[in-house]
Amino acid sequence: MASKAPKKTVAARKAAAPAKTPVIDDVKHLVKLMIEHDLVEVSVADGGRSIALKRGSSSQPAGGALSAGAAQTGSAAPAADKVEEPAELLVEVKSPMVGTLYTAASPDSDPYVAVGSYVDENTVVCIVEAMKVMNEVRAEVSGVITEICVKNAQPVEYGQVLFRVRPA
Amino acid sequence: MFHRILIANRGEVALRIIRTCKEMGIETVAVFSEADRNASYLHLADERICIGEAPPAESYLNIPRIIAAAEIADVEAIHPGYGFLAENAHFAEVCRDCKIAFIGPSVESMRALGDKIKAKEFARAAKVPTTPSSDGAVETVEEAVTTAGRIGYPVAVKAAGGGGGRGIRFAHNEATLRSCFKQARTEAEISFGDGRLYMEKCLENFRHVEVQLLGDMSGKVLHLGERECTVQRRRQKLIEESPAPNMPAGLRDEICNSAVRLAKEVGYHSAGTVEFIMDEDLNFYFMEVNTRIQVEHPVTEMILGQDIVKWQLRVAAGERIDMEQSDIVPRGWSIECRINAEDPAHGFRPSPGRVEAFVAPGGLGVRWDSHVYQGYAIPSCYDSLVGKLIVHRPSRGEAIATCRRALEEFVIYPTRTTIPLCRDILAHPKFQAGQWDTTYVEREMLKV
Numbered sequence: 001m002a003s004k005a006p007k008k009t010v011a012a013r014k015a016a017a018p019a020k021t022p023v024i025d026d027v028k029h030l031v032k033l034m035i036e037h038d039l040v041e042v043s044v045a046d047g048g049r050s051i052a053l054k055r056g057s058s059s060q061p062a063g064g065a066l067s068a069g070a071a072q073t074g075s076a077a078p079a080a081d082k083v084e085e086p087a088e089l090l091v092e093v094k095s096p097m098v099g100t101l102y103t104a105a106s107p108d109s110d111p112y113v114a115v116g117s118y119v120d121e122n123t124v125v126c127i128v129e130a131m132k133v134m135n136e137v138r139a140e141v142s143g144v145i146t147e148i149c150v151k152n153a154q155p156v157e158y159g160q161v162l163f164r165v166r167p168a
Numbered sequence: 169m170f171h172r173i174l175i176a177n178r179g180e181v182a183l184r185i186i187r188t189c190k191e192m193g194i195e196t197v198a199v200f201s202e203a204d205r206n207a208s209y210l211h212l213a214d215e216r217i218c219i220g221e222a223p224p225a226e227s228y229l230n231i232p233r234i235i236a237a238a239e240i241a242d243v244e245a246i247h248p249g250y251g252f253l254a255e256n257a258h259f260a261e262v263c264r265d266c267k268i269a270f271i272g273p274s275v276e277s278m279r280a281l282g283d284k285i286k287a288k289e290f291a292r293a294a295k296v297p298t299t300p301s302s303d304g305a306v307e308t309v310e311e312a313v314t315t316a317g318r319i320g321y322p323v324a325v326k327a328a329g330g331g332g333g334r335g336i337r338f339a340h341n342e343a344t345l346r347s348c349f350k351q352a353r354t355e356a357e358i359s360f361g362d363g364r365l366y367m368e369k370c371l372e373n374f375r376h377v378e379v380q381l382l383g384d385m386s387g388k389v390l391h392l393g394e395r396e397c398t399v400q401r402r403r404q405k406l407i408e409e410s411p412a413p414n415m416p417a418g419l420r421d422e423i424c425n426s427a428v429r430l431a432k433e434v435g436y437h438s439a440g441t442v443e444f445i446m447d448e449d450l451n452f453y454f455m456e457v458n459t460r461i462q463v464e465h466p467v468t469e470m471i472l473g474q475d476i477v478k479w480q481l482r483v484a485a486g487e488r489i490d491m492e493q494s495d496i497v498p499r500g501w502s503i504e505c506r507i508n509a510e511d512p513a514h515g516f517r518p519s520p521g522r523v524e525a526f527v528a529p530g531g532l533g534v535r536w537d538s539h540v541y542q543g544y545a546i547p548s549c550y551d552s553l554v555g556k557l558i559v560h561r562p563s564r565g566e567a568i569a570t571c572r573r574a575l576e577e578f579v580i581y582p583t584r585t586t587i588p589l590c591r592d593i594l595a596h597p598k599f600q601a602g603q604w605d606t607t608y609v610e611r612e613m614l615k616v
C-alpha cells in the first residue's frame with residue numbers, strides 16, 4: 001500500500017495557497033479603522049467591488065451607568081420636598097463623606113434648612129455622622145433650597161446628592 | 169459565620185472575595201471610588217457604597233471612610249484583600265476598636281512581622297535560616313561599613329518598614345555603601361514613615377520560594393505547600409507556580425516546616441506567606457512574611473482543591489481548621505501568569521483606558537481571575553493588573569502547554585498587555601528547565 005503523504009501544518013498550507021484578499025479580511029480591516037478613528041459610516045469602492053459599513057452608537061460600558069447612589073438612597077423624596085425647576089439651573093449639594101445624615105443639630109432642634117430656605121456658602125445644611133463624629137456639611141453655594149433629597153437618619157455615601165439649590 | 173462583610177478593596181481581589189462569599193451565603197458590601205463607579209463587578213455585591221474620589225488616599229486607603237461605610241452598612245467583618253490596607257496594623261486595630269472583625273491575622277502579629285527587623289528576630293528564634301545581617305537597626309554610616317565588613321559585600325540596605333521589594337538598595341563596595349546610606353534613610357522615612365535601616369548580605373542570583381500558611385485562633389498552623397515565584401521583573405512577580413520545580417522532597421518539607429515554626433513562634437493565624445530566597449546550592453534563607461492573602465494564591469488553591477478566602481473567613485469567624493497536615497496532598501501542577509496593562513514594547517508604560525474588544529481563554533485546566541470585560545475602562549490611578557491566568561494540569565509540561573495555548577486565545581484590544589512577554593518567557597528554555605534566578609528575565613530576555 002502506498003504511504004500517505006505527510007499532512008501539512010495549517011501554516012504551510014496557508015503559505016502555499018495563492019494570494020487573495022477575501023471580502024471578510026477587508027471588512028475586518030475597515031471595522032478596525034472605524035473603531036480606531038470613531039467613524040460611523042464608511043464606504044469603499046474598488047473596481048467592481050464595493051463595501052459599505054454603518055456603525056451603531058458607541059456601546060456603553062457593560063457595567064452600565066447605574067449610579068450606585070440610586071442603590072443606596074432608598075425611596076425618592078416625597079413631593080412636598082420638591083419645587084419643579086429646569087434641571088440645568090440647579091446646583092447639587094453632595095455629601096463629602098460616608099455616614100449617617102441628620103437634618104437637624106439634635107432630635108429636638110428644627111431642621112437646618114427647608115425647601116425655600118436661603119443659603120450661602122457657609123450655611124450648615126445638615127450633619128453627616130461617622131464613627132461618632134458629627135461633621136457639619138455646608139452649602140458651598142448661595143441660593144435657595146429647591147429640593148431635599150434625603151431623610152433624617154439616612155445612610156449616605158460619598159458624592160450622594162443631598163440638596164438641590166437654585167443659585168442666586 | 170458572618171452574615172455580612174465589607175470588602176475594603178477593588179478590582180480583581182474584590183471580585184475574588186465576592187465569589188467566595190456568595191457561595192457561603194455571606195452578604196457583601198463593596199466600597200468603591202469615583203474611578204470605579206461603573207465597574208460591573210460591583211453589581212455582584214449585595215450593596216455598593218461610594219467612599220470618595222479616585223486617589224487611594226481619599227478612598228481605598230482612607231480608614232475613616234471605610235469604617236464609616238462599614239458602620240452604615242452594619243457589617244460584622246472587613247476583608248482587606250491584598251495591597252491597600254491589607255497589611256496596615258493600625259487599620260486592623262481600628263477595626264478591633266470598632267468591634268468589626270478584621271479578616272486577617274492579629275494586630276500584634278501584623279505589627280511584629282511588618283517590622284522587618286523584628287521579623288528576622290522571630291525567624292532566628294524559630295531556627296529558620298537567615299542571611300548574615302546587621303545586629304538590628306543600623307544607625308550610622310560607620311556602623312554600616314563595619315557591618316558590611318563582617319557580613320561581606322555585596323550588601324542590601326533595607327528599610328525596616330518596607331517590604332514587597334520596596335525600600336532596598338544594594339552596595340557592592342564601601343564607596344557605594346557610604347553614598348547610598350543617607351539616601352536610603354531619607355527614602356525610608358518618606359515612603360514608610362520609619363527611617364530605620366538594617367543590612368543583609370546579598371545573594372547574587374537567587375530563587376524566590378514561598379510557603380503558604382494557614383493558622384487558626386487556637387494556635388494550629390498548617391502549611392499549604394510552596395510556590396516558586398522566581399520569574400520577576402524589577403522584583404515584581406510575573407509568573408508563579410506550584411509546586412516548585414527542581415526541589416528535592418526533603419528540602420520542600422524542611423522549608424515548609426520552618427515556615428510553620430515561624431508562624432507558631434509569632435502566634436500567627438489566618439492566611440499568610442513566608443518568603444525565602446534560595447541560592448544555587450539549594451540553601452534557603454528567610455526573607456519576609458506577608459501577613460495577607462497574596463495575588464498568586466490561586467496556584468495553591470488549584471493543586472489542593474482548597475478555597476483560601478473561605479479559610480480566611482472561617483478562621484476569622486473563630487472556626488478551627490478541621491484538617492491535618494497529612495490531608496494536604498497536592499495534585500498536579502499549576503502555573504499563574506499575571507497579565508498587566510503595560511506595554512513591554514515601550515518600557516512597560518501603563519496602558520489604561522477602555523478595553524474595546526476582549527475575549528478570555530477557556531478550556532480544560534484554565535482559570536481566569538479578572539474584573540475586566542469588554543467595554544471596561546481600566547483606570548490610570550491604580551495598579552495595572554488586568555487579571556490572572558491560572559492553569560492546572562497533571563504535569564509541569566502539560567501546564568506549560570496549556571498556559572501557552574490559553575495565552576494565544578486572548579483578545580485584548582487596544583490595551584497593551586504583558587501577554588507577549590508571558591508567552592516569550594514560557595517558550596524560553598530557562599523556564600522549561602526551571603533553572604533560574606530572580607533577575608534572569610531582565611538580564612537575558614529584556615536585556616536591561
